[in-house]
Amino acid sequence: MTKIIAITNQKGGVGKTTTAVNLSALVAESGKRVLLVDIDPQGNATSGLGKSDTDDNTVYEVLLGEAAARDAVVPTGFGGLDLMPTSIELAGAEIELVSVDKREGLLKKALEDIKNDYDYIFIDCPPSLSLLTLNALTAADSVLIPIQCEYYALEGVGQLVNTVKLIRMKLNPDLKVEGILLTMFDARTNLCAQVVQEVRNHFRDEAFDTMIPRNVRLSEAPSYGMPIHLYDPRCAGAQAYRELAAELIERNEV
Secondary structure: OOEEEEEOOOOOOOOHHHHHHHHHHHHHHOOOOEEEEEOOOOOHHHHHOOOOOOOOOOHHHHHOOOOOHHHHOEEOOOOOEEEEOOOHHHHHHHHHOOOOOOHHHHHHHHHOOOHHHOOEEEEEOOOOOOHHHHHHHHHOOEEEEEEEOOOOHHHHHHHHHHHHHHHHHHOOOOOEEEEEEEEEEOOOOHHHHHHHHHHHHHOOOOEEEEEEEOOHHHHHHHHHOOOHHHHOOOOHHHHHHHHHHHHHHHHHHO
């Protein structure tokens, strides 16, 4: 049974794309068939996997109905991980799609043809509640919310949880919260410890046990077009994402 997980936060700079790239790569490393869909016009997940110079079809052509989803999927060369890349043209898609009927469901419809080819499909969303994000949340079974260990973290999570409730009412009644992931954790600061405690108090069942530390190697890996476990398999970031992949798989297969 395929699980489609949207990775999103309306706030930028929380490790969303870092999580999308490395979690999908490490779930694939565990032997699962995985597709990462980059629906963020910035294309950081695409470039982070070394595929930014592609002339192939992208999610832009898929949403506009100019290509089938299968024709936009490319192998990454990293184990069982495939990618549906994006391009800067996607930034204009919302204007082009404004008159399309049921435009929030275009990605869901496109993925129907290929979803059974995969165990997990991850969707990297833009850092905003846009039509592209609505497409991802309509297509998804669940949403994974990365949040930075900082003062305003809980406020952002509260807004996103309310958004999920609205999506359930209007577009996708089965959408669930897959989990809340604490990122950029620094054990040396009291603030990080306080944020972790508050998140675990408010979202006891949703919060992942695994936390992603601040790690310079995580910042370096995208410039080499590689997921962290191949760029530096022994670093703290690689270990954390490996543990997160195992925790996510365990949650879904118990």
